[in-house]
Amino acid sequence: MPMKKIGIVGGGLLGRLSSWRLLRAGCDxxxxxxxxxxxxxxxxxxxxxxxxxxxxxVDSERLIYDMGMAGLKLWPAWNQQLGQPITYSEQGSLVVAHTQDASQLTQFAAKLRHHIGDAGDASYQWLDQKQIAEIERDLSHFHRALYLHTEACLDNHALLDQLLSDIHALGGHTFEYTPAVEVSSHKVQTEDQRFTFDEVIDCRGVGAKPDIHDVRGVRGEVLWVQTREVQLQRPVRFMHPRYKLYVVPKPNHQFIIGATEIESEDLSPISLRSNLELSSALYALNPAFAEARITATDVNLRPSLMDNLPRIERCKGLLxxxxxxxxGYLLAPTVVETIVNEVLDNASAPYSEQIMIKEPALC
Ligand SMILES: Cc1cc2nc3c(=O)[nH]c(=O)nc-3n(C[C@H](O)[C@H](O)[C@H](O)COP(=O)(O)OP(=O)(O)OC[C@H]3O[C@@H](n4cnc5c(N)ncnc54)[C@H](O)[C@@H]3O)c2cc1C
Structure with missing residues (x-):
């Protein structure tokens, strides 16, 4: 069979993963x-x-959990298929709250049970102060925590770099600083060239607004801090009545602190208020963060649809x-598997019925 020619627009998470999987499957x-x-x-x-x-x-639909659990199975296997595996940590995550806010933890567990029923019982465990200290010494001042032992995290900067390197190693063609001005069935139009493909895959995220009527960006702000005073082995979510915060350990004694969620497409730098709230919550998590250095701040838009669920629109020569x-990281493996199976005319991937719409009117 002749090699399929695929054009992919958008070199973010979906675009890179789809390029890599399709190159591995023998596509051009x-x-x-x-x-x-x-x-x-x-x-x-x-x-x-x-x-x-x-x-x-806890704050979304059951589909997110089901697809996410499938993604948790795929990530380790995919990591091993990269030219150079990246840091993929499977040490679970912790949810903590100070004693005066303990009801927040109970509510979190109740919501979890509500969404996933008995499956939830096996997926989390209550820890007391001694057990918390055994796995996270620097959180030993908390009296109670929920341990979600199946959860994972990965080094996304390393992943994006490695995917690009693999795409080139597998013979993929790349154009950067080349915005597509038209993305349609079999066609990608850039400012000065027109390309034709067997299939075009639109992975522009918020950039797909001209063609997907309900795409919106949801602003998220994060802080990066660096310190040797605190060590964490796994992501920690801190439940607080005013603000919710997560802290994820990254290489070189760094932590990413996030994230705000604001219904705005403003991409200007982090606001003073958001910085104060994230920093205050971090300090409340452990005062030893006080001398941490803020090494970076970042802002971006989460590509979101009306129902905050993923969707693949499919018509001839275009997805x-x-x-x-x-x-994104939670769902990407199952979404990309669905794309790849569709492009290669393989049997449908497990969640394609829930997330794929064939021949929508505006495709
Ligand atoms: C603060 C924050 C924290 C997050 N934390 C997590 C997390 O912990 N776990 C998790 O699972 N997800 C997380 N996410 C969500 C995740 O990052 C996104 O869901 C995911 O990146 C979406 O992937 P995408 O490929 O659709 O879009 P993107 O990653 O945004 O990529 C879209 C790409 O398309 C390019 N593009 C746009 N228009 C054009 C055009 N016309 N021509 C060519 N290229 C174009 C853009 O430049 C961009 O590179 C977080 C997001 C934010 C903002």
Whole structure:
């Protein structure tokens, strides 16, 4: 069978993963990115990259949990298939609250049970102060925590770099600083060239607004801090009546602190208020963070659809994948598997019925 020619628009999370999987399957892939491919301008780079189906289902739908659990199975295998595996941590995550806010933890567990029923019982465990100290010494001042032992996280900066390197090693063609001005069935039009493909895959995230009527960006702000005074082995979510915060350990004694969630498409730098709230919550988590150095701040837009669920629109010669919202790393493996199976005419991937719409009117 002749090699399929695939054009992929958007070099963020979905675009890179889809390019890599399709190249591995023997396709001829061309990837277009509006900005730099070295430093991805998409949400993919700003993300904390937690893979947390339990924490996320608490405020979303059961589908997010089911697809996320499937993603948790795929990530380790995919990591081993990369030219150089990246740091993928499977040490679970912790949810903590100070004693006066203990009801927040109880409520979190109740919501978890509500969404996933008995499956939840096996997925989390209550820890007392001694047990917390055994796994996270620097959180030993908390009296109670929920331990979500199946959750994971990965080094997304390393992943994005490695995917680009693998795409090139597998013979993929890439164009950076090349925004597509038209993305349609079999066609990608850039400012000065027209390309034709067997299939076009639209992975522009918020950039797909001209063609997907309900795409919106949801602003998220994060802080990066560095300190040797605190050590964490796993992501920690801190429940507080005023603000919710997560802290995810990153290489070189760094931590990413996030994230605000604001219904705005403003990409200007982090506000003083958000910085204060994230910093205050971090200090309340452990005062030893006080001398941490703020090494960076970042802002990006989560590509989201009306229902905050993922969707693939499919018509002849074109797939538009979008709506990964705050769940990109969680859902990407199952979304990409669906794209790849569709492009290769393989049997449908497990969640294609729930997330794929064939021949929508506006495709
Ligand atoms: C603060 C924050 C924290 C997050 N934390 C997590 C987390 O812990 N776990 C998790 O699972 N998810 C998280 N996410 C969500 C995750 O980052 C997104 O869901 C994911 O990146 C979406 O992937 P995407 O490929 O659809 O879009 P993106 O990653 O945004 O990529 C879209 C790409 O398309 C390019 N593009 C746009 N228009 C064009 C055009 N016309 N031509 C060519 N290229 C174009 C853009 O430049 C961009 O590179 C977080 C997001 C944010 C903002």
């Amino acid at each position: 892939v061309t990837l277009f990115e509006a900005g730099s491919l070295q430093v991805c301008p998409g949400a993919a780079r700003t993300a904390a990259a937690m893979i947390s189906p339990l924490s996320e289902v 538009r994948a979008n709506g990964l919202y705050r769940h």
